[in-house]
Amino acid sequence: MTDHAATDAALAAEIATHAGELLLELQRSGRFEGRELGDVGDARADALILERLRAARPADCILSEESADIGDRHCAQRVWVIDPLDGTRSYSEGRREWSVHVALVEDGLPTHGAVALPTRQETWRSDRPSELATAQRTPRILVSGSRTPVEADALAAALGGELIRMGSAGYKAMAVLRGDADIYYHSGGQHEWDNCAPAAVALASGLHCSRIDGTQFRYNRADTLVPDLLFAHPDWAERALAAIAAL
Numbered sequence: 001m002t003d004h005a006a007t008d009a010a011l012a013a014e015i016a017t018h019a020g021e022l023l024l025e026l027q028r029s030g031r032f033e034g035r036e037l038g039d040v041g042d043a044r045a046d047a048l049i050l051e052r053l054r055a056a057r058p059a060d061c062i063l064s065e066e067s068a069d070i071g072d073r074h075c076a077q078r079v080w081v082i083d084p085l086d087g088t089r090s091y092s093e094g095r096r097e098w099s100v101h102v103a104l105v106e107d108g109l110p111t112h113g114a115v116a117l118p119t120r121q122e123t124w125r126s127d128r129p130s131e132l133a134t135a136q137r138t139p140r141i142l143v144s145g146s147r148t149p150v151e152a153d154a155l156a157a158a159l160g161g162e163l164i165r166m167g168s169a170g171y172k173a174m175a176v177l178r179g180d181a182d183i184y185y186h187s188g189g190q191h192e193w194d195n196c197a198p199a200a201v202a203l204a205s206g207l208h209c210s211r212i213d214g215t216q217f218r219y220n221r222a223d224t225l226v227p228d229l230l231f232a233h234p235d236w237a238e239r240a241l242a243a244i245a246a247l
């Protein structure tokens with residue numbers, strides 16, 4: 001049972017971890033495969049997260065990728081933004097790169113959150129900031145494998161970096177936080193649920209997280225589209241923003 005006295009970050013971590021375990025079991029059960037596995041996983045993880053959040057925080061609103069808006073979130077001060085299965089494609093193809101996102105947005109800012117990476121048995125959370133690794137001289141730049149930005153090669157060339165294609169926004173953002181990469185760059189579209197919990201967790205550890213023009217992320221907007229993003233080790237943030245502006 002969910003602990004009603006848990007802090008928001010602890011609650012997010014507990015729920016994301018449990019949803020991740022459910023998804024792993026479903027994937028390993030072999031009962032579904034391909035697209036159907038992704039659809040069933042999305043729906044079941046969504047149901048688990050909604051049930052737990054409603055029980056623990058009945059007064060809050062919820063915005064989920066898999067459900068219609070719940071409650072009148074636009075004027076709500078506290079809104080949970082969740083992605084029950086980010087990297088659905090990787091998940092349904094049996095790959096490792098997928099994640100579960102649970103974040104709390106207060107007055108438009110991501111204040112608490114957790115990102116579960118079930119295939120690594122990791123849950124990253126905003127109330128347990130991690131020490132950042134040393135940035136690499138040759139930056140490793142993560143981009144979407146299926147929707148690689150057209151300008152990705154030019155950015156890598158401008159920074160003298162190495163481009164690495166990978167699935168899932170949460171998996172990529174946490175790879176930067178872990179120090180396995182230096183930059184996660186995306187353009188061409190995404191939604192609030194794809195990057196809200198990763199931003200809540202990454203910001204708490206001092207990673208640079210912004211739109212690619214350097215402006216701050218704002219959440220719980222009427223239009224959930226977030227066209228682009230930059231997650232970067234602080235040592236690379238300014239150079240990356242300058243290189244992006246010059247593309």
Ligand SMILES: Nc1ncnc2c1ncn2[C@@H]1O[C@H](COP(=O)(O)O)[C@@H](OP(=O)(O)O)[C@H]1O
Nearest residue numbers: 085086087088144147167168169188189190194
């Ligand atoms: N151009 C675009 N428009 C809308 N969503 C996009 C997008 N590019 C990536 N995304 C979403 O961002 C998440 C990470 O993408 P990727 O794995 O390609 O890096 C995926 O979320 P879901 O898996 O939750 O659908 C994907 O649907």
Ligand SMILES: [Mg+2]
Nearest residue numbers: 083086087194
């Ligand atoms: Mg997503």
